[in-house]
Amino acid sequence: MNPIFKNPITDAESQYFWQAANEKKLYLKTCNNCQKPHYHPRTHCPFCFSTNTQWIEAKGTATIYSLSTMRRVETPYTIAYVELHEGPKILTNIVNSTPEQLQIGQAVNLTFQPSENGQLIPAFEP
């Protein structure tokens, strides 16, 4: 069961991220001052406030940190934080699976789902 994705609202800071998603790439940012990666991406590093940040492409492997399946909707869906290979935990959905197949600590891989207007949205699957 896959969730129904809404169209993301893009803004000046997130435009690049969503363009890359359409090319099936998940981007986060890393800081050239303190060397720490962060998510969600922003112009100022949240660890040292440097603006010397740059986009990096995530490898696409992760483990489930926590999850919750919303049941009281027409199409139940699973929201989760997954811990990326690169370190940051990111908010996402786990798709192409049933809740019974999912648990914390499980390995998941990057996939992409089209939203209502065709924009590709990063998600994860077992």
Add this chain to the structure above:
Amino acid sequence: MSINGIAYIMGAYEHPTRKAPDKTIAQLHAECAAGALADAGLTLSDVDGYFCAGDAPGMGPVSMIDYMGLNVRHIDSTELGGASYMAHISHAAQAIATGKCSVALITLAGKPRTSPHQPPRTTTPEYSYESPYGTTVVNSYGMCAARHMYEFGTTSEQLAWIKVAASHHAQHNPNAMLQNLVTVEDVINSPMISDPLHRLDCCIVSDGGGALIVTSAEIAKQINRPKVKIIGAGEANKGQNGGMLDLTYSAGQKSGKIAFAEAGIKPSDIKYASIYDSFTITVLIQLEDLGFCAKGDGGKFVMDGNLISGVGKLPFNTDGGGLCNNHPANRGGMTKIIEAVRQLRGEAHPKVQVKNCDLAIAHGTGGMLGHRHASATLILERES
């Protein structure tokens, strides 16, 4: 410098309505203000400081001060969601300490039950990255509960005890939205909303409001009401920390430490606790964070009626809390403070009144525990 002993909560009022299709939000604010002023034996013209948060209509205090006909010299619209009102009490004490006002009015009101639809704030910096994933309040807290269970072995039965305790208290509150007693089985057999939280793990949605009056020591002396002294307060914030997040604790760990240090007391001194209860897991995590038990031991701590007045060691939310009584504007901080005031005055319902209640805590969380939130802690003392 400290606010310990500077100011007193001398008026408190909880609106009896839980469903108000025939009233405006501004009107509810005004009715709550009138109730709290009457409780303190003061009038609107005595108020020289006004505090409200994001639930106030229009441009907050700019609209409400004009609507109510207030004439103030100090204004504060600190917005920390459901924790705003703990912060307002602290800020009122600070303003009184520095001579900026001497009678502060704090109001809250809202109608999520009869007019539930508020458009999302699409300009928040995280919105672009979170809105496509179906984030709701309940699945945000669901992820916190799931992680707590994974790390510490917390069970649904343990979480259910929190709702059971709240229902034991709500049965004595004639204004409570849910007055029926529930069992652990009732909670875990109620429909799953978002794993692992069942319907009865979730707070109610109610219309209503409340108000508080904070005064200087000098004015408190002239008021013929029991005195509730503000002795400690703390505020903190916690979010995703750039992706280095940990869902097992809240900003209460920090706000609680600050408040207890200012008050000069420890958690074991507390006789009554008002703990924010948007969900059962909210209570459990905050009890650990405030130091009532060790991190991870919350499940064992809340079992077997330990939160029930007259039964357990730490009576909590004796009005029935947000789980059973009232959660006006989806912001439970105000009603938490009001019940703490009732307990310290000895004016709680006799069936739930804590004996010799001289020290109480009121703790709030605003925002979403699983995304980003603020915590604010208040420690209050009865002055005999």
